[in-house]
Amino acid sequence: xxxxxxxxxxxxxxxxxxxxxxxxxxFDLDSSGMLVMSVADDGCGMSPELLERVRSPFTTTRTTRxxxxxxxxxxxxxxxxxxxLELNSEEGRGTVLKATFNTRSIDCLPLGDLASTMATIxxxxxxxxxxxxxxxxxxxxxxxxxxxxxxxxxxxxxLSEPAVSGWIQQSIQEEIEPIFxxxxx
Amino acid sequence: xxxxxxxxxxxKATISKINLRNEDKDGATRVVVGMATCGIAAGARPVMLSFxxxxxxKNLQHVTxxxxxxxxxxxxxPMVDVYVPGHEKVTYVHVKPDMVERIVTExxxxxxxxxxxxxxxxxxx
Numbered sequence: 001x002x003x004x005x006x007x008x009x010x011x012x013x014x015x016x017x018x019x020x021x022x023x024x025x026x027f028d029l030d031s032s033g034m035l036v037m038s039v040a041d042d043g044c045g046m047s048p049e050l051l052e053r054v055r056s057p058f059t060t061t062r063t064t065r066x067x068x069x070x071x072x073x074x075x076x077x078x079x080x081x082x083x084x085l086e087l088n089s090e091e092g093r094g095t096v097l098k099a100t101f102n103t104r105s106i107d108c109l110p111l112g113d114l115a116s117t118m119a120t121i122x123x124x125x126x127x128x129x130x131x132x133x134x135x136x137x138x139x140x141x142x143x144x145x146x147x148x149x150x151x152x153x154x155x156x157x158x159l160s161e162p163a164v165s166g167w168i169q170q171s172i173q174e175e176i177e178p179i180f181x182x183x184x185x
Numbered sequence: 186x187x188x189x190x191x192x193x194x195x196x197k198a199t200i201s202k203i204n205l206r207n208e209d210k211d212g213a214t215r216v217v218v219g220m221a222t223c224g225i226a227a228g229a230r231p232v233m234l235s236f237x238x239x240x241x242x243k244n245l246q247h248v249t250x251x252x253x254x255x256x257x258x259x260x261x262x263p264m265v266d267v268y269v270p271g272h273e274k275v276t277y278v279h280v281k282p283d284m285v286e287r288i289v290t291e292x293x294x295x296x297x298x299x300x301x302x303x304x305x306x307x308x309x310x
Contacts, residue, residue: 001226010225013254065257070222113230120230123237124220124252152192156200162241162250163195169234 003112004037004101007074011039011097012121014070017061018043018095020129027114029137029180033104034083035111040096041129046089054087074099081108103183111184115173119165122146126160133172135179142175202246214248214293215268221255227262228281235285236265248293261307267292276304 001007008025015023020041028036046054053059055075060068075085083100101108118133133144149159149168157164177184206213218224218233236250258264261278267288268274275298277288284302292298300306 006225006230009220009230010222013221065255068222073222073226116230116234120220120233120252123233123250148189149192152189153196156203157196158203160251161195161199161203162237163199164192165234165237166241167192167195 001073001077002109004035004077004099004109005112005114005117007070007077007099007109008037008039008114009117009120010070011074013124015039015041015043015095016125016129018045020094022130022132024132025118025134027111027133027135027180029103029183031138033102035101035103035183037099037101038097040094042094045091045093045095047091051087051089055085077101077109081105111180114176114180114184115169118144118172119169122168123160123165126158135176137179139181140179142172142179144172144175206246209247212247212270214270215266216248216250216293217253217266217268218250219254219256219262219264220252223255223259224262224264227259229263231282232263232265232280232285235282236289239285239289243289243294245289245293261304264304267298269293269296277302278304278307 001010012023012025018041020043022042024038024040026036026038054071057067057069057072060066062068071085078085078099078101082102082105086098087095089095118131122131131146135142146159149164153159153164216236218229218236220229220233233250233252240248240250256264263280265277265280265288266274267277275292277284277299280302287299288302
């Protein structure tokens with residue numbers, strides 16, 4: 001993966017597959033350059049046994065193949081920058097993933113095109129779950145929810161509509177540029 | 186945030202298109218982009234968004250773009266399947282954003298698959 005935002009696109013699928021009704025995505029950059037990406041869902045969660053094994057590339061819940069690389073690749077990139085990966089999960093309650101990156105390390109990936117990732121995520125699961133995005137840095141903060149988009153569109157226009165995707169992408173892009181401008185590329 | 190008024194305008198503009206599309210569901214062409222870890226790492230996100238952009242730009246009302254998981258041929262990602270009703274599925278491999286416009290005009294609009302981008306062509310090399 002060449003961007004932190006691509007890891008997000010990948011890892012969010014786990015929350016969708018877990019049957020979440022709300023997925024909270026957060027990016028928090030502090031003044032020392034540490035960036036925390038968090039993904040919190042209220043899906044089915046993981047058993048302590050699965051949680052124990054889930055960082056291994058040879059762990060997967062799918063039945064067609066024996067490998068699952070999403071979490072191991074994310075952890076590798078977080079650790080390479082001098083950060084790490086934290087996972088908490090409770091069966092029936094949901095899962096919280098936190099990946100920390102030191103954005104001042106030469107080995108840190110750029111944040112990348114977060115707006116395109118959000119548009120793609122929402123297009124892939126237009127009906128549920130609801131997605132919340134919160135971004136914060138010393139430069140400012142923003143928030144975005146699919147509920148507010150849904151409130152305007154009503155029941156007849158799905159969030160996967162091409163014109164809606166374009167709007168979501170542009171509106172998120174406009175807001176995060178001033179917040180994360182320095183670490184996006 | 187970009188103005189919600191703009192979103193409201195999009196709602197009004199698309200609602201009639203959606204009704205038209207619902208009347209003719211069986212006639213819809215489906216574009217399916219592989220978006221598992223392998224697809225994403227190989228560059229599927231801009232490919233997916235290019236298809237959506239082309240559908241929007243060319244005002245193609247009977248085309249849907251969706252996402253799928255890993256089909257086990259990770260070395261050929263990004264992969265895109267195109268299902269035109271009444272025709273066999275066509276699988277494109279190693280798709281890049283600059284290939285998308287040709288696939289849309291020649292295959293989806295024109296009815297002629299872009300043979301050189303297909304899995305058949307890639308596997309013969």
